[in-house]
Amino acid sequence: MELLDKEIKNEVLASMIKIIENNRDEILKANKKDLEAFNKDDQALYDRLVVNxxxxxxxxxxxxxxKSQDDPVSREISNKKLDNGLNIINKTAPFGTILIIYESRPDVTIEAAVLAFKAxxxxxxxxxxxAFNSNKVLVDCWHKALKENDLETSWIKMLQLNRSETQEFLKNPSEPLDLIVPRGGELLIKFVKENASCAVLVSGRGNNFLYIHPEANWEKTLQVIVNAKTDKISGCNALDKVLIDKRCAKYEQKLADLSKTLEALNVTMLVDKQVKEVLKDKEEITTQKxxxxxxxxxxxxIGAVEDMEEAIDKINTYSGGHSSSIMTKSKTAAHKFMEHVDSAAVYHNASTRFTDGGQMGVGAELAISTDKLHHRGPLGLKQLVTNKYYVYGDGQIRV
Structure with missing residues (x-):
């Protein structure tokens, strides 16, 4: 694959900014077609689909x-001169071709492409x-930007494949494929993993937990839960589960307060057997699913736990490995929780909604990785490269 000069890449991005600005009406009209054809019963997907x-x-x-970030390609990671005279330099290098599979969100068509191309x-x-109409007009914008700078449109390509065609492409790619990022739910991730013939980097599944420690500030706890749950229900960083320690002072009153707060926001509550003893009118959880x-x-x-160890065990058993939070005034408890919970992002006294490239200082993101290989968390520009060793010698042989 050709290594593009960083100036050329930035010129493409500058062109793209102008093209999007000049084609706002066309983008909005295309999105309107998608919205009118969409079944609004799935509010989360509908919210993701909207472009305004x-x-x-x-x-x-x-x-x-x-565009303003440093080019991540060919950056020196290490440089060593060995006793045998070999000079070994490790540099960043592009992956090659990345396939991203995603649902609903047209803005991914911009963020994924700009990151991949710059890298x-x-x-x-x-x-x-x-999101067919929205994605098509946005990819057309990309192609205009590439053509304006004398580059082939193959750098950014939209695949129009049905499920069986996608399955066949994953098994037998018609072009070189180096990395696949499925950005969606468990069924999508399972489908890709079962059929892919190259590396897969898992992203997208949330199921995030918050644990209320006995030393939590209750006012702050309610604020964080409300934000994490209701700020954006379609986000993979939204809160799904709350575990309250039974040792909390005024435990029953706190559950009643939490219930009242969430009811006012039209949040449906499911509770475990222990919490059901206090919140008698709530639906009880009857399956581990x-x-x-x-x-x-x-x-x-909402579930009750005897102590932090039980909370940690439950989170590590059931969560998606995305984001987990502890509410406590104890730095010791927070440290233990954060060290032992196996999530890409762990929080102390803060909402899980901050697991986002822009909020974490990474900038635009391709996805939030929950994989342990390569990188966990927001996949920004610096994370869309691999590495390559350059070994310089003068006739050395291994003996």
Missing amino acids: NEKIDGMIKAINEV NNKILLKGGKE TWHEEFLALKIA
Whole structure:
């Protein structure tokens, strides 16, 4: 694959900013077609599908941010001169071709492509059929920007494949494929893993937990729960489960306060057997499947635990490994929780909604990785490269 000069890449991004600005009406009209054809019963997917002027402003901002970042390619990681005279240099290198499979969100068509392209990767975009018109017009914008700078449109390509065609492409790619990022629910991730013939980097599943420690500030706890649950129900960083320590002072009153607060916001509550003893009018959780589920709705599960060890064990058993939070005034308890909970992001006295590239200082993100190989957390520009060793010698042989 050709290594593009950083100036050329930035010129493409500058062109793209102008093209998006000049094609706002066309983008909004295309999105309107998608919205009119969509079944609004799935509120989370519908919210993700919406493109408005604010979303377009966000697209432009994302491109600008990536344009201003240092080029991540061919950066020196290490440089060693060995006793045998070999000079070994480790540098960053592009992955090659990345395939991202995602649902509903047209802004991913911008963020994924700008990151992959700046990191000198080709990208194949497989969006959901519900966002076809929106994605098509945005990819057309990309192609205009590439052509304006005398580059082939193959750097950014939109795949239009049905499920069986996607399955065949994953098993037998018709072009070189180096990395696949499935950005969606468990069924999508399972489908990709079962059929892929190259590396898969898992992203997207939330099912995030918050643990209320006996030393939690109750006012702050309520504020954090409300924000994490209701700020954006379609976000993979939204809160799904709350675990309250039974040793909390005024335990029953706190449960009543939490219930009243969430009811006022139209949040449906599911409770375990212990919490049911206090919140008698709430639906009881009867299957372990509920603890595994990512709701993507105004719904939350509340359970009681005997201590922090039980909370940690439950989180590590059921969560998606995305984001987990502890509410406590104890730094010692927070440290133990954060060290032992196996999530990509762990929080002390803060909402899980901050697990986001922009909020974490990474900038635009391709996805939130919950994998342990390569990188966990927001996949920003610096994370879309691999590495390569350059070994310089003068006739050395190994003896």
